[in-house]
Structure formats: structure tokens, C-alpha cells
Amino acid sequence: MLIFLITAFLLVVIIQWFVESSYFERSAVAAKDGSKSSLYQITPLPYAKHVIIISLDTTRADHLGCYGNSWIKTPNLDALAAQGYLFENLYTPIPSTLASHTTLFTGRQPRFHGVPNNSYYVSEDNILLTQILKKAGFTTLGFIGAAPLRTKTGFSRGFDFYDDDWLIDPAVDVTPRLQRSAAAVTDSVIAELEKIKLPERLFLFVHYYDPHYHYLPREPWFSDYNDVDFSGMPYSYNSVTPASREGILFQKSKVGIVRRQYASEISYMDFHLGRLFEYLKKKNILDDAVVLVTSDHGEELGERVRPTGHGATVFNIESHTVGILRLPDTHGGGTRINAALGQESLMPTLLKYLSLKLPEHIQGSPLELGDINAFAGQYPLFCEATRWWKGDVPKGISSWPNMGKFRSIRGVRYKYMQSPQLGQDALFDMQNDPLERKNLLVEPSPEVLKMRQQMGTLLKEWSTRLGTIIPQKPSSEDINEQLEQLEALGYMKKNL
Numbered sequence: 001m002l003i004f005l006i007t008a009f010l011l012v013v014i015i016q017w018f019v020e021s022s023y024f025e026r027s028a029v030a031a032k033d034g035s036k037s038s039l040y041q042i043t044p045l046p047y048a049k050h051v052i053i054i055s056l057d058t059t060r061a062d063h064l065g066c067y068g069n070s071w072i073k074t075p076n077l078d079a080l081a082a083q084g085y086l087f088e089n090l091y092t093p094i095p096s097t098l099a100s101h102t103t104l105f106t107g108r109q110p111r112f113h114g115v116p117n118n119s120y121y122v123s124e125d126n127i128l129l130t131q132i133l134k135k136a137g138f139t140t141l142g143f144i145g146a147a148p149l150r151t152k153t154g155f156s157r158g159f160d161f162y163d164d165d166w167l168i169d170p171a172v173d174v175t176p177r178l179q180r181s182a183a184a185v186t187d188s189v190i191a192e193l194e195k196i197k198l199p200e201r202l203f204l205f206v207h208y209y210d211p212h213y214h215y216l217p218r219e220p221w222f223s224d225y226n227d228v229d230f231s232g233m234p235y236s237y238n239s240v241t242p243a244s245r246e247g248i249l250f251q252k253s254k255v256g257i258v259r260r261q262y263a264s265e266i267s268y269m270d271f272h273l274g275r276l277f278e279y280l281k282k283k284n285i286l287d288d289a290v291v292l293v294t295s296d297h298g299e300e301l302g303e304r305v306r307p308t309g310h311g312a313t314v315f316n317i318e319s320h321t322v323g324i325l326r327l328p329d330t331h332g333g334g335t336r337i338n339a340a341l342g343q344e345s346l347m348p349t350l351l352k353y354l355s356l357k358l359p360e361h362i363q364g365s366p367l368e369l370g371d372i373n374a375f376a377g378q379y380p381l382f383c384e385a386t387r388w389w390k391g392d393v394p395k396g397i398s399s400w401p402n403m404g405k406f407r408s409i410r411g412v413r414y415k416y417m418q419s420p421q422l423g424q425d426a427l428f429d430m431q432n433d434p435l436e437r438k439n440l441l442v443e444p445s446p447e448v449l450k451m452r453q454q455m456g457t458l459l460k461e462w463s464t465r466l467g468t469i470i471p472q473k474p475s476s477e478d479i480n481e482q483l484e485q486l487e488a489l490g491y492m493k494k495n496l
């Protein structure tokens, strides 16, 4: 019996030794490769006193220098990216302003936060990032660039100060119509911070709207981009009667004007972001803060079905968003993360970094910023459109207003999309065809057909999932006011 026990004990010790030694061996090999080796190398992160979130409405990631764009000038965003983490593959689950921002502030996908589009109410059943930070002792200041995020949507809950009074003040620099220029937004932030004593802990949210339609030819950038050759750029928008907005005829020969205007708005916004960063640095706020810069969705620019705008498709031009995270002391500066990430994970990532408790029932999951190399990506990622592709709205739509619109599921390499309205689908190899130009279902191999079946099943399952929050429209009085405002912003134009 004793011999048996001794033998068993020795056996356990030997197995233990073997497992551990081979494990360390594997770790050592991995460390030599420089890959996924950080299990024992979690870097201590610097403490952040303040939190700054900057939202760039309608800004396509591929239009920034730090994302590889070669002709659009964005020196201030590029410099910030060089001092922080850059998420190369960050995606919104919904290409529409209020819905996407609600995901950013709740960590929830749209079907669970209950905001399917603009002009809905952000239910009080959602716990917003602002509310959590306020409870944790932050002074919360918000500044917005346009009406979709206005107070009446409920999005401003938790802010001590929310700068949207200018929407009803005709004296403010509102250009053109109900959007405020980047110059005015930056001026407003600086003026407010000059007025108050810097709080112990500050949460600052700043929303810029310039790249959203209507585009203006911002100088000197509009002229600077005059020599850019646009002939090779993708363009699919094709209408028998070219649509017209603001005197620009949307047809292929005019695509350069549209692109130059859009690009000049991004450079103009970057210039005024530079002023903001400089001010925050001078006031010793920037280096004590965690700064997140992101965009809520992209823009069509004639590459698919619309000459301008967003919301009708789930191609990367609409779903791929900007993601830059700068920590105090420029910790981790220059790190680029290629693995895909959903917008819903930004809020839990910030909360985890700040050592704050995550709310319940969220779909996003926090990234370990000290061990970012171990992040393998968040798959599958879903996305849904908010507008009908074109033509008549089909009948028999369920309680979720986006049912029947374009939707997609993305895996590590492939992306499958469907339009129930059109009865069409497509599968793209995102590794070899990032512009989503070659639909593999046109001449499908048996493997491709199998993938369509598997991803189609997952997408169908996902599309039947709904949370408990029912989409709420604001009161009829608010709706009329919102309709007027959205019309002024160009959302309600029927001919585009």
C-alpha cells in the first residue's frame, strides 16, 4: 500500500514537472518569436485622472494619415495615434449617429440598447458611461456638433454641463444650418474650461460633425487637393438622372469635387482638434487623461448606392471606424492592433482600465490594455443598416425597425452580408479583397457555399435576437421639432 502511495505521489510530481516545464518551454519559444508571449508580461498601466472622448462624426478611418491615407492632411490625429494605441479594425454595429453613440456609451449592441436610428429616445433602462463616471466622482462636460445627440434624445443623461443650447440660438456660428463648425466646438470647450476651476476628475466629451453632409470646401485644403487623381477610386453610384445637392451634380465626372470637399472637412476638423489638444496640453489635462478618439460610422462617397450619406449598407466604407486610444505618459505609444474589435467593447475597456465596475447585460467585453498583444479579435461581428437600400419600404416589418435592411456577419477572414429586402446576399474575403468588390457567391466553390450556409445560419439567429428595451419615439411635439431639424441636416431628403 505504502509503495503504491509513494509511486502515485512520484507520478503526480513527474507529470506536474513535465506539464510545467513544457509549458514554460512553449512560452519561451513564443517569446523568442515575439508573438502572444505576454502571459507573464502584463505591463502596469499609468493612472488616468481624466477621461476624454472625442467623436468624429461620419469620419472614414481610411481618410486619415495614420490609417494609411496618402493625400489627406491629418497631422494632429496622426500625432495622437503615434502616442497611443491605434485600432486598425474597429467596427460599429450600426452606421447611424445616435444609435452608434448609444453603443459607444452603453457597451450594448443596438438591439439591446433599443435605439435603432436617429430620432429615438435613449431609454432610462440603459446605464450610460457618463452616469457611471459621474457616480465615480467625475465632473462631466459634453459638447456636441449637431442635433442627433441633443438633450431631448436622453443621450445627455449624466452630464453636469451639456452644450447644445446653440441649436436654438441663431447668434451662434451654425454652419450650414443645424451643425456647428469644428472652430465653434473647440472655442466652446476652451471657453467653458476657462470659466471653471479644473475639477479633480474630468470627463470631457466632444463631438465634431464637419465631415457629415453638407460638405463645405474648406480652405486651404480644398485647393490643396485639386491635383489629386480620383480616376482610380471606386465609384458605383449610378442613377439615370444624377442627383443634385447644393448645385453639385453627383456623377462620376464630379466625384473629385465631392471627395475634395469631404476630405477638406476632415483636415479642417483636424486643424481645430490640434487647437484643442494644444490647449489641453497647456492646462496639464492631456497628459493626465485617457483620450479616446473614435468615429460613429463612415460615408458612402458614391462607392455604393449613395453619392453622400450613410445608413443604407454595411460595407466597410460605412462600418469601419476610427479608434485611437492615448494613455497618460503616451504609454504603449505607436501600438497598432490589427485584430477586429466592435465599438461596444470600448466602454467596458475604459471602465476596466479605470478600475470601475462594468454594468450588467452588456455585449462588449473589455480589452486588457496591458496585454494588448494577446488580443486575438472579437468575432463574429454583426452590423445592420438603418435605411432601406432603395425603392419602396416592404410591408410586414416587425417591432425592430431595422429588420429587413442590410445586415452582415464578419469572421476572422470572411464577411457575409444579406439584404432580405432585395433577396440578395454576398460573401467577401476581407483579407484579399478589403474593398469588398468580389462577391464570392457569383461563382461559388463548395467551400464558399458551406460558409454561406454556416454564416447565414448565424446571421439569421442573430437577427431574431432582441433585448427587452422597446424602441421609444420621443413625444409628438419633440418629433415635429426633430423632423424639422433632421430635414435641415439633410436626413429627410427623399431624392437621395
Ligand SMILES: [Zn+2]
Pocket: 057, 058, 096, 097, 098, 296, 297
Ligand atoms: Zn453620425
